[in-house]
Amino acid sequence: MPGFFERVYRLVRQVPPGKVTSYGAIARMLGNPRAARTVGWALHSTPEGSDVPWQRVINSQGRISTSCEEHGQGLQRALLEEEGVEFDERGYVDQERFGWEGLPWPEVEELMQ
DNA sequence: ACAATGACATAAG
DNA sequence: GCTTATGCCATTG
Numbered sequence: 767m768p769g770f771f772e773r774v775y776r777l778v779r780q781v782p783p784g785k786v787t788s789y790g791a792i793a794r795m796l797g798n799p800r801a802a803r804t805v806g807w808a809l810h811s812t813p814e815g816s817d818v819p820w821q822r823v824i825n826s827q828g829r830i831s832t833s834c835e836e837h838g839q840g841l842q843r844a845l846l847e848e849e850g851v852e853f854d855e856r857g858y859v860d861q862e863r864f865g866w867e868g869l870p871w872p873e874v875e876e877l878m879q
Numbered sequence: 880a881c882a883a884t885g886a887c888a889t890a891a892g
Numbered sequence: 893g894c895t896t897a898t899g900c901c902a903t904t905g
């Protein structure tokens with residue numbers, strides 16, 4: 767069975783362009799509401815050539831929370847803006863407009879098998 | 880098995 | 893709004 771990282775990747779791949787979600791939301795969808803940190807780590811270790819849209823995952827406040835220099839905030843924000851995601855003057859994303867609603871459970875379940 | 884680690888979340892000051 | 897402190901959990905050495 768797929769490891770936790772693998773499940774994170776599969777789910778994140780489902781996030782449509784121009785939408786964002788949070789680490790905690792991903793964790794909840796996977797059935798581990800408390801594994802938000804692990805989700806963050808999974809995305810951090812995502813290879814750059816990967817097809818996982820890691821930039822679409824931000825923290826629960828709608829802000830970019832990466833501390834990594836290589837894949838820094840500037841890069842992540844630029845990638846999102848290219849997709850049409852807007853940031854306000856304080857660096858927040860409006861989750862009402864750009865938040866991903868997620869997948870219905872049956873579909874998630876199918877993805878995980 | 881144990882301890883450390885980390886792109887989180889939440890509550891409190 | 894910002895800074896700390898605490899809880900959480902899969903992965904790694």
